[in-house]
Amino acid sequence: MRKTKNIIRSIFVIVILFLSQNSFASPQMPDYIIYKGDTIPIYNLILEKYFQKIEKSDKGSLFGLKFRDGASFNCWRGYQAIYEIENNSLYLKNIIDCGEKKIDKSASENRMNEIFGNKVINGKVYIDWFSGDFTIPNGELLRWDGVFHKTFEKGILIKVNNGKVSEISKVENYIDDPKRINRKYGDTISKVMFNELNKLNWNNKKDFDCSEKYLVTIGKSGEVTKVIMPEYQTKKEIKEFWERNEYNYCLKTVLKGLKDLKFDILKKKGKPIEESVYLEIWIEDNGKLENWTE
Incomplete structure (x- = not known):
């Protein structure tokens, strides 16, 4: 007994x-990617990986952006990034305030220049620090961890090697x-x-x-x-x-x-x-x- x-x-x-555990309990705002003329939310923190790489992700206030301390519950990183695929390459196009509806291009440019300096060319940064893959979502939402990571019924899988797009393929996540x-x-x-x-x-x-x-x-x-x-x-x-x-x-x-x-x-x-x-x-x-x- x-x-x-x-x-x-x-x-x-x-x-x-x-998939993954996250210490932040509140749902988080996504980043975005411009793909074939559409601006689509994505759930892969590519810019955040750069900050982690240079070991500045937890410094409080960085380059005019508020990171962990003082950030909103639904945007703990203190910013949203907008990426773009152009000529088979992945670029960072904007860094905006959380929930910004109309992009303040001047503020975005200032952030980009202060962070990346002469790496900013024609208003964007070639993402040479990122190798891996991410999915542009399509179809119904299948699973969500309640914070950030989401899996959709269908998607477009983008494989990247040091910023160069090596493969684009359609995927189905449900049989x-x-x-x-x-x-x-x-x-x-x-x-x-x-x-x-x-x-x-x-x-x-x-x-x-x-x-x-x-x-x-x-x-x-x-x-x-x-x-x-x-x-x-x-x-x-x-x-x-x-x-x-x-x-x-x-x-x-x-x-x-x-x-x-x-x-x-x-x-x-x-x-x-x-x-x-x-x-x-x-x-x-x-x-x-x-x-x-x-």
Whole structure:
């Protein structure tokens, strides 16, 4: 029997975004890129990488821009950058105040000149410090970490090598298979998992109580590959709160209950990714889960 038994009866499901953690809790304004005449938001802080490279990203007030201290909650970096692709090269075109609707070209030029000096040519800077890739979004929003990073259903992947655009390709980040479970939206995943686990009879002869928080991994193939209890990671933690047989039983039961699910494939920049789903399940006396989310 579990040493510390929970008595709260509820189920709470949160889909956790892959990808990256950020210490800033407020949603952040994007940067922009001018591509084929359109100005489009992008979610890759290319200019910020430059400031980090020269180790000046946390100096407070820099070049007339307010960075960390005093910056607004939804624009902690204190500026927004506008980029442009021209002649297969990536340029920095403007540095503007957060939320600036009409660009103050004079102020932008002053910032550019003070930061980059003679690297400013014809009012823009060749981005020779950046190698990597970023996506120009298209289609519906698939996932968002709640702060900055977003993944869209479709996009244009731009690969860059020291400022030179080496490849431009269209990518799709979602494979919609009619034979698989739709996972475009987080609530779809939560409902499916709840219904699947609720098919099980959680009453057992050993009277194990599996009411707990679980982290379920949906693998790159769209199938559940792993289940853990995030609050109990070390042997010491497990031994302190659980009997080993009960701990193993609960993990295996949740994994077994979800193993036959096959979800659509989710991608990032055109490549399949894993996704983690946080589940908190509480078991009623009749061996069923009560869904308080509806």
